[in-house]
Every structure is written in structure tokens, then in C-alpha cells.
Amino acid sequence: MRLSRQIGEALADGLTGKGAQLAARRLARLLAADAVALADCEKLLATAGSLDPDAAQALLVETLDVLEPVTAPPLRAAPLVVSGDLAGCLLVSGDVSDADLAEAADLVARALDHADLVRARERIAEADLRTLRAQISPHFMHNALAAISAHTRTDPERARELLTDFSDYLRYSFAGTGDFATVADELHAVQTYLELQRARFDDRLDITVRIAPEVLPVPIPFLVVQPIVENAVRHGFESRPGTGHIAVRGFSEGPLCVIEVEDDGAGMDPDVAKAILTGSRAGSGRIGLANVDKRLRAVYGPEYGLWLDTAPGAGTKATVRIPRYARGVHA
Structure with missing residues (x-):
């Protein structure tokens, strides 16, 4: 539970924020994965561990095309859907089950949705x-x-x-x-x-x-x-x-x-x-x-x-x- 909260805190600025790398490391620890990567809809943004960048990019494209989890051993990926919109992708390498991957992707999506709501409130407060x-x-x-x-x-x-x-x-x-x-x-x-x-x-x-x-x-x-x-x-x-x-x-x-x-x-x-x-x-x-x-x-x-x-x-x-x-x- 504490690690899940820390992942949410690291994603407070979204996938492109300065905490994305820390979030990837914490996800790798949570999943006991060899490597974890967070991506937007174009490219990998943060990586913990060693991944083949070409294989990861190819899997990212495939996952975003089919909008469901995809396996290409040793890599697995799941789309990140936030408030009904595609936000990116979670990629993992190692012995990670389908259920654990889906749960981790949901954790990241909820963290990103919360971050969006916080930023929206800040925007309203800063400028009418x-x-x-x-x-x-x-x-x-x-x-x-x-x-x-x-x-x-x-x-x-x-x-x-x-x-x-x-x-x-x-x-x-x-x-x-x-x-x-x-x-x-x-x-x-x-x-x-x-x-x-x-x-x-x-x-x-x-x-x-x-x-x-x-x-x-x-x-x-x-x-x-x-x-x-x-x-x-x-x-x-x-x-x-x-x-x-x-x-x-x-x-x-x-x-x-x-x-x-x-x-x-x-x-x-x-x-x-x-x-x-x-x-x-x-x-x-x-x-x-x-x-x-x-x-x-x-x-x-x-x-x-x-x-x-x-x-x-x-x-x-x-x-x-x-x-x-x-x-x-x-x-």
C-alpha cells in the first residue's frame, strides 16, 4: 500500500514529469520485474532496468494499436487509459503475471487521473x-x-x-x-x-x-x-x-x-x-x-x-x- 501511494506521488506531474523515472523504479520493485518502462502515445519516457529499445518501441506501437495487453517475450505491455482517453503504455520485462500487469496499469492510470484533477484545480485557482x-x-x-x-x-x-x-x-x-x-x-x-x-x-x-x-x-x-x-x-x-x-x-x-x-x-x-x-x-x-x-x-x-x-x-x-x-x- 505504501509503495502504491509513493508511485502515485511520483506521477504527480504526469508521465512527462520529473518523477516518472522514480515511478518506474518503484513499479519494478512492486512487480519484482527485471525492467519497467512508462511511455506516452509516441515513445518511452522513463525506464528502470534494461530493455531492448527497439523491441520495446515495437511493442508500444502494437499495444496502442490493439488497445489491450500484448506479450512479446520477455516483454509484456498494457495500455494506460485515463478517463476514457488513451494516455500511454506500461511495459514490463520478467516474470509478471497478466493479473499483476493489469493491476499495475490500473494503478498508474488512477494516479495520472488524480494528477490531472489536481492540475485542473490549480489552473482554476491560478487564472480565471x-x-x-x-x-x-x-x-x-x-x-x-x-x-x-x-x-x-x-x-x-x-x-x-x-x-x-x-x-x-x-x-x-x-x-x-x-x-x-x-x-x-x-x-x-x-x-x-x-x-x-x-x-x-x-x-x-x-x-x-x-x-x-x-x-x-x-x-x-x-x-x-x-x-x-x-x-x-x-x-x-x-x-x-x-x-x-x-x-x-x-x-x-x-x-x-x-x-x-x-x-x-x-x-x-x-x-x-x-x-x-x-x-x-x-x-x-x-x-x-x-x-x-x-x-x-x-x-x-x-x-x-x-x-x-x-x-x-x-x-x-x-x-x-x-x-x-x-x-x-x-x-
Whole structure:
């Protein structure tokens, strides 16, 4: 019983957490197995003892295909099903019975389910996403209305189009349906926002948006991309003369969805960028970047989030990396 509790504690951060290796060692002790491995739906993540990596990978693929225990002596494997969703696989080597393997897989699945519930409660405590929806920059709203007003006499048709864009943008930003949107929805809102900004700057803002079709349906936390784009406008372009360029790109890298927002503005010291993301630089004027990073890591895990690549005079590239498919994340 004590060892079972310790395995659950070691899996508090999930299969990719720092305790997964310890959990594998404790499982090997519990089962008196020669070796134990924990895997997600792609690869082995933690191993205790000696396993043939090629044989283990092949058994992992087979087990996940049939969704039931598989034996390939000296290896045995069982799928890990958490709240009805496939989470990974438990592999063992040695004299382990079918009943013991099934019981161990159930133990791991229950530990992962408990860890998910704990993290969900932490996310609710850390950030009320409905409140975040309402944090639309007054600076942007004032400037958008000013741009629309400036066009009412000189170009009434453009003013009507901008007013429609502004209405669409506000409707999306204050939407009350769910905590997630698709990449397609987020980028539509971003394009609307950028059109309003381009009108404000008399078309001095050059915009490029390139999105691969396969990432358009990927679910993403609501209002993640727009704060990044707003920072690119305010800090990369607003205070400088001449034309500025902002590029928004979305593409897949294997199982990942990657979104990049790049500007050719002033840039910043990399240490300042790091401080902004950790939230340790108060009064930086960077709108919600630490919050965006925190939300992404809370939803997907510590290996995902927001990264800033920048240097003084070299512009800034903000990169969001999230899994294309994540258990429990639906738009």
C-alpha cells in the first residue's frame, strides 16, 4: 500500500514529469520485474532496468494499436487509459503475471487521473479565463475608434468596413462559449485586429499571415495569439517612424502546432525578455505575455508554452508551441 501511494506521488506531474523515472523504479520493485518502462502515445519516457529499445518501441506501437495487453517475450505491455482517453503504455520485462500487469496499469492510470484533477484545480485557482477575456486593452479600443472616426469623412466605405471589423473583434473577445477556440478562430480575430491597426497607421503596417491548413482546427486556449500580436504592434512598431512588418505564421512540426509572431521592431535584451515571461519585470508594458505563457503551460504541461527570440535592434519573434492533439482539450 505504501509503495502504491509513493508511485502515485511520483506521477504527480504526469508521465512527462520529473518523477516518472522514480515511478518506474518503484513499479519494478512492486512487480519484482527485471525492467519497467512508462511511455506516452509516441515513445518511452522513463525506464528502470534494461530493455531492448527497439523491441520495446515495437511493442508500444502494437499495444496502442490493439488497445489491450500484448506479450512479446520477455516483454509484456498494457495500455494506460485515463478517463476514457488513451494516455500511454506500461511495459514490463520478467516474470509478471497478466493479473499483476493489469493491476499495475490500473494503478498508474488512477494516479495520472488524480494528477490531472489536481492540475485542473490549480489552473482554476491560478487564472480565471473568463476574466482574462475582458482584459481588452483600453489603449487599443481608443485608437481603433479614433481610426474609424478619422475615415468617416475621407473614406466612409472604409469606415463602415472598419466598424464591422471592430464589432466582430469585440464579439469574439467577449464570447462566452468555452475556454478554447480553434487556431482558425484565433487567427481570424488577429487578422481583424491587424486591419484595424493598419487603418490607424495609414497603411504603414505591412502584414503577412501564412497558416498551414492542418493546424487550423487545432484547439488553443482563448485569446492566446492576440496579446502577442498586440505586443508586436505596440513595442515593435508604434513608437518608430516608417513602415513596419509583422508576420504571423502557423505550421506543424510532427505532433506539434507552432505559431510564430515576428516583428522587425526595436527588439530587446534577451534577459529582459526572460524576465517578462517569468513575470518578474514589473511595469514592462508588455501586455499579458507572462499570463499567456502561464496559461499554456498550465493546460499542456511545462514543456510547452511561449518563447521569445530577440535582441536589441533585431526585432522579436514570439513562438507558441502546443501539441496538435491533447487529451481533454476541445474547441
